[in-house]
Amino acid sequence: MAKLTKKQKEAAAKIEKNTLYSLKSASVLLKEVASAKFDESVDIAVRLGVDPRKANQMVRGVVTLPHGTGKDVRVLALVTPDKEAEAKAAGADYVGLDEYLQKIKDGWTDVDVIITMPAVMGKLGPLGRILGPRGLMPNPKTGTVTMDVAKAVQEVKAGKIDFKVDKTGIVHASVGKVSFDADKITENAAELIQTLIKLKPTAAKGTYIKSIHISSTMSPAIALDPKAV
Numbered sequence: 001m002a003k004l005t006k007k008q009k010e011a012a013a014k015i016e017k018n019t020l021y022s023l024k025s026a027s028v029l030l031k032e033v034a035s036a037k038f039d040e041s042v043d044i045a046v047r048l049g050v051d052p053r054k055a056n057q058m059v060r061g062v063v064t065l066p067h068g069t070g071k072d073v074r075v076l077a078l079v080t081p082d083k084e085a086e087a088k089a090a091g092a093d094y095v096g097l098d099e100y101l102q103k104i105k106d107g108w109t110d111v112d113v114i115i116t117m118p119a120v121m122g123k124l125g126p127l128g129r130i131l132g133p134r135g136l137m138p139n140p141k142t143g144t145v146t147m148d149v150a151k152a153v154q155e156v157k158a159g160k161i162d163f164k165v166d167k168t169g170i171v172h173a174s175v176g177k178v179s180f181d182a183d184k185i186t187e188n189a190a191e192l193i194q195t196l197i198k199l200k201p202t203a204a205k206g207t208y209i210k211s212i213h214i215s216s217t218m219s220p221a222i223a224l225d226p227k228a229v
Contacts, residue, residue, distance in 0.1 A: 047212075
């Protein structure tokens with residue numbers, strides 16, 4: 001096990017063991033314990049009482065964070081020529097079709113989100129083995145396959161993220177940056193948690209939100225009280 005640095009030990013000492021914090025308190029504490037020289041991401045991990053192996057207990061969705069993610073999200077719009085102008089006007093970083101399909105085929109995936117149209121999805125199918133593992137395959141359920149390309153680009157740039165429960169029953173998401181004030185971190189995290197609550201599968205039995213932890217890129221995790229969010 002790697003040894004903790006002096007800063008990491010100091011940070012860990014500020015977090016009381018076996019204590020469940022309110023979201024507001026945790027957001028304030030998180031800013032105190034973050035010590036990296038760069039603007040760390042704020043990440044949240046929510047353990048759900050679901051069995052992701054069962055289709056009727058899969059939790060997946062999208063949420064628009066009120067204060068955005070703090071990241072410069074790079075968007076590729078794979079669209080037909082008649083949609084290129086609106087995609088560019090909406091703020092897409094890369095716009096085109098065949099030339100980008102070829103670049104992806106050659107291994108280029110230097111984007112965060114790909115938005116496309118229903119008519120183009122057939123061309124993306126063969127690229128699933130490249131895009132799928134990187135979480136880049138567009139999906140109608142997350143709003144990244146749509147005829148309203150401009151709206152989709154604007155929403156992603158404004159802080160719309162998609163999430164999916166992993167095979168261990170945990171939803172991981174980035175909800176801001178340490179440079180955000182505590183209220184903004186709180187509001188972003190609360191928006192995600194409330195969205196997860198609304199998506200509770202009817203087949204899920206027992207406690208739905210089992211645990212919630214919030215952390216920055218380099219800080220220890222802070223346990224939240226699931227009943228106080």
